[in-house]
Amino acid sequence: MRELTVELGERSYPIYIGQGILNDITALFDRAKLSRKSPLLVVTDSEVAPLHLERVMALLRAGGFNATSCVVPAGETSKSLSQLEGIVTSALQAGLDRSSAIVALGGGVVGDLAGFAAASFMRGIRFVQIPTTILAHDSSVGGKVAVNHPMAKNIIGAFHQPELVLFDIDLLLTLPPRQVKAGLSEVIKHGLIWDAAFTQWCDDNTEKLLSLDPEALGYALYIGCKVKSIVVSQDERENDLRAILNLGHTIGHALEAVAGYGELLHGEAISIGMVGAAKLAQQFGYSEEIHEVTKGLFLKYGLPVSIPPHLDTDSIMSAMMHDKKFKEGTMVYIIPMEIGKVEIRKDVTVEQVRQIVELLKGRG
Amino acid sequence: MRELTVELGERSYPIYIGQGILNDITALFDRAKLSRKSPLLVVTDSEVAPLHLERVMALLRAGGFNATSCVVPAGETSKSLSQLEGIVTSALQAGLDRSSAIVALGGGVVGDLAGFAAASFMRGIRFVQIPTTILAHDSSVGGKVAVNHPMAKNIIGAFHQPELVLFDIDLLLTLPPRQVKAGLSEVIKHGLIWDAAFTQWCDDNTEKLLSLDPEALGYALYIGCKVKSIVVSQDERENDLRAILNLGHTIGHALEAVAGYGELLHGEAISIGMVGAAKLAQQFGYSEEIHEVTKGLFLKYGLPVSIPPHLDTDSIMSAMMHDKKFKEGTMVYIIPMEIGKVEIRKDVTVEQVRQIVELLKGRG
Ligand SMILES: NC(=O)c1ccc[n+]([C@@H]2O[C@H](COP(=O)([O-])OP(=O)(O)OC[C@H]3O[C@@H](n4cnc5c(N)ncnc54)[C@H](O)[C@@H]3O)[C@@H](O)[C@H]2O)c1
Ligand SMILES: NC(=O)c1ccc[n+]([C@@H]2O[C@H](COP(=O)([O-])OP(=O)(O)OC[C@H]3O[C@@H](n4cnc5c(N)ncnc54)[C@H](O)[C@@H]3O)[C@@H](O)[C@H]2O)c1
Ligand SMILES: [Zn+2]
Ligand SMILES: [Zn+2]
Numbered sequence A, B: 001m002r003e004l005t006v007e008l009g010e011r012s013y014p015i016y017i018g019q020g021i022l023n024d025i026t027a028l029f030d031r032a033k034l035s036r037k038s039p040l041l042v043v044t045d046s047e048v049a050p051l052h053l054e055r056v057m058a059l060l061r062a063g064g065f066n067a068t069s070c071v072v073p074a075g076e077t078s079k080s081l082s083q084l085e086g087i088v089t090s091a092l093q094a095g096l097d098r099s100s101a102i103v104a105l106g107g108g109v110v111g112d113l114a115g116f117a118a119a120s121f122m123r124g125i126r127f128v129q130i131p132t133t134i135l136a137h138d139s140s141v142g143g144k145v146a147v148n149h150p151m152a153k154n155i156i157g158a159f160h161q162p163e164l165v166l167f168d169i170d171l172l173l174t175l176p177p178r179q180v181k182a183g184l185s186e187v188i189k190h191g192l193i194w195d196a197a198f199t200q201w202c203d204d205n206t207e208k209l210l211s212l213d214p215e216a217l218g219y220a221l222y223i224g225c226k227v228k229s230i231v232v233s234q235d236e237r238e239n240d241l242r243a244i245l246n247l248g249h250t251i252g253h254a255l256e257a258v259a260g261y262g263e264l265l266h267g268e269a270i271s272i273g274m275v276g277a278a279k280l281a282q283q284f285g286y287s288e289e290i291h292e293v294t295k296g297l298f299l300k301y302g303l304p305v306s307i308p309p310h311l312d313t314d315s316i317m318s319a320m321m322h323d324k325k326f327k328e329g330t331m332v333y334i335i336p337m338e339i340g341k342v343e344i345r346k347d348v349t350v351e352q353v354r355q356i357v358e359l360l361k362g363r364g
Helices: A021-031 A048-062 A081-093 A108-120 A177-194 A196-204 A206-210 A214-234 A241-246 A249-259 A266-283 A288-300 A313-324 A350-360 B021-031 B048-062 B081-093 B108-120 B177-194 B196-204 B206-210 B214-234 B241-246 B249-259 B266-283 B288-300 B313-324 B350-360
Strands: A002-006 A013-018 A040-045 A067-072 A101-106 A126-131 A144-149 A152-159 A164-168 A330-338 A341-349 B002-006 B013-018 B040-045 B067-072 B101-106 B126-131 B144-149 B152-159 B164-168 B330-338 B341-349
Touching: A002 A214, A013 A021, A013 A214, A021 A048, A021 A164, A040 A048, A040 A081, A040 A108, A048 A067, A048 A101, A067 A081, A081 A108, A081 A144, A081 B081, A081 B144, A081 B152, A101 A108, A108 A126, A108 A144, A108 A152, A108 B108, A108 B152, A144 B081, A152 B081, A152 B108, A164 A214, A177 A196, A177 A206, A177 A214, A177 A241, A177 A266, A177 A288, A177 A330, A177 A341, A196 A206, A196 A214, A196 A288, A206 A214, A214 A241, A241 A249, A241 A330, A241 A341, A249 A266, A249 A313, A249 A330, A249 A350, A266 A288, A266 A330, A266 A350, A288 A330, A313 A350, A330 A350, A341 A350, B002 B214, B013 B021, B013 B214, B021 B048, B021 B164, B040 B048, B040 B081, B040 B108, B048 B067, B048 B101, B067 B081, B081 B108, B081 B144, B101 B108, B108 B126, B108 B144, B108 B152, B164 B214, B177 B196, B177 B206, B177 B214, B177 B241, B177 B266, B177 B288, B177 B330, B177 B341, B196 B206, B196 B214, B196 B288, B206 B214, B214 B241, B241 B249, B241 B330, B241 B341, B249 B266, B249 B313, B249 B330, B249 B350, B266 B288, B266 B330, B266 B350, B288 B330, B313 B350, B330 B350, B341 B350
Parallel strands: A013 A164, A040 A067, A040 A101, A101 A126, A126 A164, B013 B164, B040 B067, B040 B101, B101 B126, B126 B164
Antiparallel strands: A002 A013, A144 A152, A330 A341, B002 B013, B144 B152, B330 B341
């Protein structure tokens, strides 16, 4: 078992990563001083429930925890106020009190939704993450929790740090291959922004990661969480440094919005975005090699590196302007300076980004 | 103009109280460093809007603030997730960003709802209170914001402190008499729990307060806010001391629930509850005078001191058990030890409370 601490003063918490560690759930909950008297609510989704819920509930009950569960439909649309209300209904029916905890068993959707429920139920109760996707290594660090509004993603939320994160590799073995790749996209991102050696390691261990080799996957999740936690520790409230986590996300978010959530998974959209940022780097005088390495890596992982041609450039640009707000024709953009190092630039123009979008459509 | 600071370290904020101080809104917003660039959203309700909204908007715009407004239906049912979603729609349409503020213009309902919107929009933006009810002196101190769930009041919320509170007596002059009395009930509570001299003052100034004499009302609101802010400063997260603010609320909440919100206003329900707590005090050996003074004061203010006989004792008791949770037949209860001083007792039995309920129904 690997262990790391997300350092946030009073709100610091541990992340445990390893194969089979779900068996230690009781001991880990005890270490976090979770209450056996007050009911626990486990929130999961309709795809994860048939695969893993029963086992989690059995372990908790065997350990003497008073656990109830609540299942939301799988998919991004569950990040809504109406699902939040449903979780609160379950919490009230189960008799949760101020010493209770909500446990998120699932991917980023369940983590964000259940996390916001924990942040707001009785003005904040304790929260535990048991991530079941690779992508959730990202959402399990940093305490951002939220639901969507029909007009905007993640717009209603809170910062609410978990008590602990329990990442059992065994839970990930049921992931469909497309979700595996998409999750690895964020893992690779953490290398690209912070750790050149890990980027090289990702290049050397592609096969292992794609086949969910437990040792390799455990290491990759550990480094991914570690990089994010270093960044978040230095900037909990997203004032400056945390922006570097958005490498590839400017174009990525716009692509997700235009394609309609679903056609492109988040990890797929940002792999295209990271290739775009690497291309943009050349215009600021950085080495061409950055683009080659980035693109090569995502290709190796079977992730998309160009924009599906049917997506309209104007629509992509306008989604981006909506998302980010250009100030006097320029925007904040994360640009790689070399592998493992990025900068936050404020002088990227709309015109430059449009050119990159065109390039990514194979027309540049 | 009276001014006091709610001392909460980094989250400290000023409360300004006075007649006509709305005219200083721009200066006060500037003092709090509210942004003129980022849009402001003023949230109010359908009864306050025709009375005061236009003037507030005109003053803000004249002061160079980019202000938009949003009106919710008057009444407790607006404290809902669906009204929250509506406010977020308005916020998105108005282009609010992370430097924006939400301004609550109204009573406790608008304060709690708009406050939770501010707490959760983009994971927390700035928040200003312009209370228009007397009762809102209470909700403007302490940072508790929330909406209701069909099964429970105030169950989905946050702690989110405002940047400032601007209490203009002139805005209160349109209040219907019943709302005036109900609001004064919480003001009197703040005397009963903390300040015997102020309780005497409330007895001496009944006429002035009921007729909304600006000087008297300004002073009463100042002391009410002051007492609450002292308590809250010592216990921001409601771990212990803050419980004393619940004098009269155990029975009060149960009465509101059983009567159906509306038949009894909150201030009316807790005046009955405070008379009950004073009666209970006798059983713990405290002076009978506490009950006489308390009851006399509420009678003088035209507030109810007994339970409407058609409300069923069993229903009241079961609402209370639902709300508070008796542990092994006893519950936490706030009991006056003398005027201006209360204690938090943990040994009050269900039977004792039932007897008090019976007494309050005039059958004891
Ligand atoms: N809070 C943050 O900091 C943060 C960071 C990144 C992403 N996110 C959010 O995370 C969400 C995306 O997360 P995600 O990719 O994990 O999506 P997800 O939770 O929707 O999971 C993807 C799909 O895989 C299924 N699934 C999950 N675990 C499985 C398993 N073990 N076996 C089989 N199927 C499984 C789910 O049911 C779902 O259909 C987005 O809403 C995004 O906004 C949040
Ligand atoms: N957050 C807290 O700490 C806290 C504390 C106490 C109460 N509360 C909440 O406050 C709410 C009750 O507050 P309230 O009594 O102010 O209720 P309210 O906001 O519903 O106002 C009462 C009525 O008076 C009307 N009104 C408001 N200002 C007016 C004015 N100036 N002129 C004419 N009419 C006016 C309103 O439209 C409403 O119909 C409850 O929801 C309660 O839970 C919160
Ligand atoms: Zn991402
Ligand atoms: Zn009250």
